[in-house]
Amino acid sequence: MKKIECIFRPEKLDEVKEALNKKGFTGLTVTDVLGCGKQKGRKEVYRGVALHINLLPKIKIEIVVKDEDAKDIADLIIKTARTGNIGDGKVFVSSIEDAYRIRTGESGESAV
Numbered sequence: 001m002k003k004i005e006c007i008f009r010p011e012k013l014d015e016v017k018e019a020l021n022k023k024g025f026t027g028l029t030v031t032d033v034l035g036c037g038k039q040k041g042r043k044e045v046y047r048g049v050a051l052h053i054n055l056l057p058k059i060k061i062e063i064v065v066k067d068e069d070a071k072d073i074a075d076l077i078i079k080t081a082r083t084g085n086i087g088d089g090k091v092f093v094s095s096i097e098d099a100y101r102i103r104t105g106e107s108g109e110s111a112v
């Protein structure tokens, strides 16, 4: 299993949720976060490098999926969340060792 952690613009949340839902992926966790990337939270950088870090509101979603679905889901999110401007966000993929559905005790891929 893989965890796809994805940080992107808050105004893209509805579109990303709908795109995932259309593909049958309904399990996800959404968090409001603050962050910055290369530009240190500036929409434009004047005279070279920004001195201070400015944190901008972003959305983080976490989705755990079967290995075979990870690439498709990452591609779908990238396509949907992209505007082409700086600050569009990041996707991080990591391995998940195990998962459990609390109600039934199922584990592994059948629990996600």
Ligand SMILES: Nc1ncnc2c1ncn2[C@@H]1O[C@H](COP(=O)(O)OP(=O)(O)OP(=O)(O)O)[C@@H](O)[C@H]1O
Pocket: 007, 008, 033, 034, 035, 036, 037, 038, 039, 056, 058, 085, 086, 087, 088, 089, 090
């Ligand atoms: N290396 C990182 N580790 C953890 N979170 C990050 C990292 N880089 C970016 N983020 C998160 O992603 C958000 C969006 O980053 P952003 O898209 O500005 O990255 P960037 O590398 O500056 O790319 P761009 O040049 O397109 O702006 C940040 O606000 C932060 O929450």
Ligand SMILES: [Mg+2]
Pocket: 036, 037, 038, 039, 040, 086, 087, 088
């Ligand atoms: Mg940036």
